[in-house]
Amino acid sequence: MSAQAPVHPADHSPAAWVDQALAGAEVVIFRSRLTDVRPLKTWLSRHPEVRVREVLMEMGSGEQRERFQGLKARTDWETLPQVFINGQFVGGQVEFFGHPLVTGRDVTPATPGASLPPVALVKALGYAGLVPFGVGLLMLLAGMPLPRPAAAGWLVAYGAVIATFLGAVHWGQALAGRFPAGQAGRAMVWAVVPSILAWLTLLLPVTWALPLQAALFALILAVDARFGAQLGWPGYYRRLRLILSAAVMFTLATAWLILLANP
Numbered sequence: 001m002s003a004q005a006p007v008h009p010a011d012h013s014p015a016a017w018v019d020q021a022l023a024g025a026e027v028v029i030f031r032s033r034l035t036d037v038r039p040l041k042t043w044l045s046r047h048p049e050v051r052v053r054e055v056l057m058e059m060g061s062g063e064q065r066e067r068f069q070g071l072k073a074r075t076d077w078e079t080l081p082q083v084f085i086n087g088q089f090v091g092g093q094v095e096f097f098g099h100p101l102v103t104g105r106d107v108t109p110a111t112p113g114a115s116l117p118p119v120a121l122v123k124a125l126g127y128a129g130l131v132p133f134g135v136g137l138l139m140l141l142a143g144m145p146l147p148r149p150a151a152a153g154w155l156v157a158y159g160a161v162i163a164t165f166l167g168a169v170h171w172g173q174a175l176a177g178r179f180p181a182g183q184a185g186r187a188m189v190w191a192v193v194p195s196i197l198a199w200l201t202l203l204l205p206v207t208w209a210l211p212l213q214a215a216l217f218a219l220i221l222a223v224d225a226r227f228g229a230q231l232g233w234p235g236y237y238r239r240l241r242l243i244l245s246a247a248v249m250f251t252l253a254t255a256w257l258i259l260l261a262n263p
Contacts (some may be wrong), residue, residue, distance in 0.1 A: 016130075017067065019076060022087050025053035027101070028069060030082040032057050037081050040093050041043055043078045043102065050101070092136075094226075120234055126240050132158045133251040152206035152259050159213045159252060160198035166220050167194030173231055210256035214249045221245040 019173050027050055031037055044052050057071070057080060060065045075082055082089065082133075083096045088101050101245045136158065139151035146154065170192035174184040187228045197216050201209040221241065 009201060018071060021053065021055045021163075022084055024051070025097075026051040026086060028053045029082040030055045030057055030084075031080050032059065034124075034172075034237055035080045037093065040081070040083070040096055043097070085103060119234075122237060123240060126244050129162065129246055130244065131253075133248060137251050140255050143262070148259060148262055149206060152210060152255055155252065155255050156206055156209045156213060158246070160195075160202055162248070163198040163213070163216055163220060164195035166224070167191045169224075190223065207256065207259055210252050210259065214252040214256070216251070217245050219250050 021030075029037060029040065031054060033056065038057070057068050059068065071082065072078060077089070077091065079092065081092055083091060083093070085096075085099055085101050090096055095100065133155065136151055136155035139146050139154065141147055168191055170187045174187040174191065188211070194204065194216065198213065201212050201216070206227055224241055227239070228241070
């Protein structure tokens with residue numbers, strides 16, 4: 001992150017000082033002293049090629065508050081932080097992590113000298129993980145070689161394994177120090193939630209377990225979508241997660257409907 005010290009707005013008109021702050025930086029962050037921008041700065045620290053400027057918005061005087069009102073009038077955004085990329089307003093931190101500047105960049109290894117897994121291998125293993133789901137669904141459709149309730153049990157058991165695996169990713173990321181300060185503990189707590197919820201579905205009738213697992217995978221995907229860019233997950237991997245999760249949810253929901261139609 002090619003950063004500069006926080007800029008205090010100079011004595012110019014609102015439009016002039018905003019333009020001045022945006023000049024020469026790829027990413028400009030307008031914030032107050034109370035604004036928590038640690039997730040954003042953590043990502044930027046992993047990408048030193050990005051030129052960054054922080055603009056400190058003080059609220060101690062009427063003139064300073066007037067400048068903030070001018071910024072809000074320009075962006076139609078009520079709160080801080082406000083983030084600009086290449087001179088264009090994109091929103092807050094959530095919108096920043098959805099911007100192509102972030103999603104189009106692949107993660108760089110956190111440890112010097114480390115290497116990243118080949119993209120083809122990651123995709124091959126990901127799609128291979130769908131095979132047991134497909135086999136279970138085919139057995140449900142055919143009603144053989146396992147009876148339909150047994151085939152549904154197959155799907156639920158494998159779904160619990162995969163949900164546990166996806167949650168455990170956050171445990172490893174927290175231990176590796178990939179979360180900003182204050183978030184690592186919450187990440188480790190979340191990491192065990194999918195395994196506990198998945199285990200509970202194993203105690204239920206399959207007609208309950210299948211739709212509940214589909215909902216669980218939707219929850220896991222939502223959490224990963226929220227934190228994936230922040231953690232530096234490559235864009236291709238986040239897209240792959242979306243495809244795989246959609247396939248799993250479709251399989252579980254379809255299996256549930258088949259089981260209801262053929263008890």
